[in-house]
Amino acid sequence: MTTEKKSEKDATQKRQRGKAPPLSREQVLQQYAQTGYALDLHPAHVIRKAHQRATLRFQQVMAGEDLSPTQFAALATILKHGEVSQNHLGRLTAMDPSTISIVMRKLLKHGLITRSASDTDQRLSMIA
Numbered sequence: 128m129t130t131e132k133k134s135e136k137d138a139t140q141k142r143q144r145g146k147a148p149p150l151s152r153e154q155v156l157q158q159y160a161q162t163g164y165a166l167d168l169h170p171a172h173v174i175r176k177a178h179q180r181a182t183l184r185f186q187q188v189m190a191g192e193d194l195s196p197t198q199f200a201a202l203a204t205i206l207k208h209g210e211v212s213q214n215h216l217g218r219l220t221a222m223d224p225s226t227i228s229i230v231m232r233k234l235l236k237h238g239l240i241t242r243s244a245s246d247t248d249q250r251l252s253m254i255a
Contacts, residue, residue: 182196185199193237197220197222197226197230198230198233198234200220201216201220201222201227201230201231201234201240202234202239202240204216204219204220205240205254205255209255210253210254210255211253211254212245212251212252212253212254213227213228213231213242213251213252213253213254214227214251216231216254231252231254240254240255241254241255242254243255
């Protein structure tokens with residue numbers, strides 16, 4: 128094996144382990160040529176573009192309101208499901224516990240929701 132091929136193989140193995148330096152411009156162009164990568168067809172790119180459009184549309188519709196898309200999602204979910212625990216609301220809206228906690232704090236501050244202890248389990252915060 129030539130020294131050049133060995134160093135390319137070593138670099139590939141290191142990249143796979145997340146320890147290699149970034150690719151050079153030439154290496155990126157070479158990989159692009161080999162794979163025929165089409166950005167416009169890549170699912171992540173299509174999803175990102177759809178997300179950008181949806182966010183823009185939300186901002187147009189909600190202009191003047193002091194609600195983020197995340198806060199609106201939480202409110203819409205509460206309207207759909209009625210009183211829910213904060214934990215369950217987080218799961219329904221695909222928000223992690225720290226995010227749903229921040230969202231609830233902001234909605235409480237604006238008087239858009241109420242929070243109370245559960246009748247059956249005092250450890251649960253019920254949101255309505």
